[in-house]
Amino acid sequence: MTPYVPGTPLLVVEGLVKLFPGRRRGLFGPRSTIHAVDGADFTLARGETLGIVGESGSGKTTLARTLLRLQTANAGRALLDGEDIFTASPAALKRLRRRMQVVLQDPYQAFNPRFTVSDIIAEAWRIHPDVLPRADWSRRTAELLEQVGLRASYGSRHPHEFSGGQRQRIGIARALALGPDLLVCDEPVSALDVSVQAQVVNLLAEIQRTRNLSMIFVAHDLAVVRHISHRVAVMYLGKIVEIGTSEAVFERATHPYTQALLSAVPVADPVGREQRRRIVLRGDPPSPAAPPSGCRFRTRCWKATERCAAEEPALLDRLGTGSISACHHAGLQTSASGGS
Amino acid sequence: MTLDPRGSILDIRDLHVSFRTSGSPVTVLNGVTFQVARGEVLALLGESGSGKSVTAAATMGLIEQPPGSIDRGAILFDGVNLLGLSPADHRRLCGERLSLVFQDALAALNPVYPVGWQIAEVFRIHGRADRKTAALESIKLMEAVGIPAAAERAGHYPHQFSGGMCQRIMIAMAIALQPELIIADEPTTALDVTIQAQIVELLKALRARTGASLVLITHDLGLVAELADRVVVMYGGRVVEEAGVHDIFARPLHPYTQALLASQPRMDRSNAELRPIRGIPPNPAAPLTGCAFHPRCPRAEARCAQEAPADQMIAPGRRSACHFAAEMLA
Numbered sequence: 251m252t253p254y255v256p257g258t259p260l261l262v263v264e265g266l267v268k269l270f271p272g273r274r275r276g277l278f279g280p281r282s283t284i285h286a287v288d289g290a291d292f293t294l295a296r297g298e299t300l301g302i303v304g305e306s307g308s309g310k311t312t313l314a315r316t317l318l319r320l321q322t323a324n325a326g327r328a329l330l331d332g333e334d335i336f337t338a339s340p341a342a343l344k345r346l347r348r349r350m351q352v353v354l355q356d357p358y359q360a361f362n363p364r365f366t367v368s369d370i371i372a373e374a375w376r377i378h379p380d381v382l383p384r385a386d387w388s389r390r391t392a393e394l395l396e397q398v399g400l401r402a403s404y405g406s407r408h409p410h411e412f413s414g415g416q417r418q419r420i421g422i423a424r425a426l427a428l429g430p431d432l433l434v435c436d437e438p439v440s441a442l443d444v445s446v447q448a449q450v451v452n453l454l455a456e457i458q459r460t461r462n463l464s465m466i467f468v469a470h471d472l473a474v475v476r477h478i479s480h481r482v483a484v485m486y487l488g489k490i491v492e493i494g495t496s497e498a499v500f501e502r503a504t505h506p507y508t509q510a511l512l513s514a515v516p517v518a519d520p521v522g523r524e525q526r527r528r529i530v531l532r533g534d535p536p537s538p539a540a541p542p543s544g545c546r547f548r549t550r551c552w553k554a555t556e557r558c559a560a561e562e563p564a565l566l567d568r569l570g571t572g573s574i575s576a577c578h579h580a581g582l583q584t585s586a587s588g589g590s
Numbered sequence: 591m592t593l594d595p596r597g598s599i600l601d602i603r604d605l606h607v608s609f610r611t612s613g614s615p616v617t618v619l620n621g622v623t624f625q626v627a628r629g630e631v632l633a634l635l636g637e638s639g640s641g642k643s644v645t646a647a648a649t650m651g652l653i654e655q656p657p658g659s660i661d662r663g664a665i666l667f668d669g670v671n672l673l674g675l676s677p678a679d680h681r682r683l684c685g686e687r688l689s690l691v692f693q694d695a696l697a698a699l700n701p702v703y704p705v706g707w708q709i710a711e712v713f714r715i716h717g718r719a720d721r722k723t724a725a726l727e728s729i730k731l732m733e734a735v736g737i738p739a740a741a742e743r744a745g746h747y748p749h750q751f752s753g754g755m756c757q758r759i760m761i762a763m764a765i766a767l768q769p770e771l772i773i774a775d776e777p778t779t780a781l782d783v784t785i786q787a788q789i790v791e792l793l794k795a796l797r798a799r800t801g802a803s804l805v806l807i808t809h810d811l812g813l814v815a816e817l818a819d820r821v822v823v824m825y826g827g828r829v830v831e832e833a834g835v836h837d838i839f840a841r842p843l844h845p846y847t848q849a850l851l852a853s854q855p856r857m858d859r860s861n862a863e864l865r866p867i868r869g870i871p872p873n874p875a876a877p878l879t880g881c882a883f884h885p886r887c888p889r890a891e892a893r894c895a896q897e898a899p900a901d902q903m904i905a906p907g908r909r910s911a912c913h914f915a916a917e918m919l920a
Contacts, residue, residue: 445850445871446866448867511783516787517857518854521840
């Protein structure tokens with residue numbers, strides 16, 4: 251497999267596996283295992299935004315959290331500039347964490363309510379004292395607040411005094427305090443009012459561009475992901491089923507699940523809605539505790555054959571279109587295809 | 591879309607609702623007026639706090655008084671003012687002739703009763719069928735909303751169903767007595783996109799089959815474009831615009847609607863520029879003078895901060911509450 255690499259990679263992820271203990275089968279039976287992420291491989295270049303999309307239970311948030319070592323991977327490597335995040339010693343991990351920061355869906359829950367905004371931002375420098383001398387804290391806090399579109403005077407206020415959009419801006423300022431190379435955003439706009447989402451999306455895109463940050467952008471909103479990402483990975487039941495440039499995935503998807511997912515999103519344009527073709531998948535995703543054999547999507551796939559049950563498809567560029575997908579029957583969607 | 595000659599099934603006039611929690615009452619609906627024609631799908635589009643769910647709650651008689659208070663206005667259902675009915679009469683109507691589908695189906699279902707029993711309850715409460723017939727009817731309804739192995743599944747409890755299946759059960763309850771009006775409050779917001787598509791298809795099919803009117807409450811422009819015949823846009827407890835679905839998307843005549851459309855990324859377009867709406871949604875506890883949108887509006891003039899714009903009819907079937915609506919049309 252040769253992943254598409256637009257520049258020098260900052261992050262290389264190989265064979266990432268994260269399992270969770272599941273429910274016991276019966277009173278004394280063995281515990282099942284939930285394969286939240288089951289072997290993820292990808293790279294992230296400097297200055298690149300990788301969008302990760304998928305439905306609930308697909309493993310996208312687990313992938314992000316495992317990369318940050320907020321939970322321990324069961325297998326695999328994640329190399330940040332060649333250094334493995336998963337095996338780093340506590341001291342080395344602290345050094346790595348300075349370079350990778352997180353923006354959460356609801357930063358309010360992560361803020362100490364008794365801290366002022368300045369305290370929240372400066373806490374990063376308290377933990378990493380060699381980053382910035384104390385004398386510069388207030389000047390730098392003011393700069394960061396202005397960069398995220400807040401007044402410098404807000405530093406003395408408490409988080410409860412702010413709206414959702416403003417809190418997310420504070421969360422972004424906090425994440426930028428250490429000057430990270432990698433920003434992991436987990437559903438950063440999905441808790442915001444629709445009229446405010448675009449403000450935060452534009453802010454993240456601008457910060458990514460001006461600082462040449464690498465960004466992992468996890469979201470279920472496909473339109474937002476398309477807007478902000480250079481490349482996109484689509485996850486289904488713990489597997490990356492398709493990965494490619496934003497254009498390749500959104501315009502020329504070759505995995506049936508990606509095609510179904512894209513066609514399911516309602517388009518904000520009533521013109522021609524009667525003619526629009528939609529692939530409606532049957533049923534619900536299977537349980538990640540007992541994923542189907544072979545291809546995990548086969549139970550809902552209209553292209554499934556015997557081979558799909560027997561043999562797990564590898565992530566390959568089968569059509570030479572630059573979109574890498576894990577499907578034995580990968581193909582561009584034609585007007586004749588579609589389950590509906 | 592013209593109004594059905596049989597007239598409107600729901601006619602909400604100048605509805606004012608406030609809530610008193612601590613201190614002075616907070617006005618959440620400030621003169622809401624719109625009609626729903628028979629057989630149409632009307633989308634009530636707005637963000638959290640715009641008043642769209644309170645409008646639904648008032649219609650269904652679900653506003654607890656106190657702390658809520660319906661200060662003024664009328665809600666006419668087939669000519670009868672629901673606000674003048676006794677709670678018992680209101681309840682009888684709800685379920686029989688109008689029904690509600692909630693956003694969070696799992697929370698709306700009773701966790702300790704099997705789902706078949708809960709659907710059958712609708713028939714029993716309204717005295718439509720005995721236990722046995724009600725149970726059979728509930729299985730038929732589960733089949734109608736696409737639940738596989740309905741006879742067996744009727745004995746299962748809500749937690750044994752996925753979110754999409756729970757929503758189907760809610761819909762089965764809502765259509766049980768063949769109401770003339772169904773209000774669906776964010777029916778797909780809590781669902782994954784492929785499951786959302788299933789529910790949208792189900793709503794379309796039911797609409798074609800039953801001919802009931804549907805009020806779709808949502809903040810999702812895609813869902814509106816997909817399902818609605820007509821759109822009522824709410825902002826800050828008021829209706830700011832009303833138009834047919836094609837006009838709303840092709841030529842919105844209120845700056846809020848225009849800004850909302852320009853701020854949303856679209857799946858079918860790459861990297862078109864997002865133009866955010868500046869500022870934050872209005873706080874009902876700190877009401878503004880003039881137009882509620884004026885602090886965020888690119889067109890605002892001094893007048894907008896002082897004078898609340900009248901709800902003007904600008905063209906047949908088109909209303910806009912903006913001082914500049916007529917200019918925008920020209």
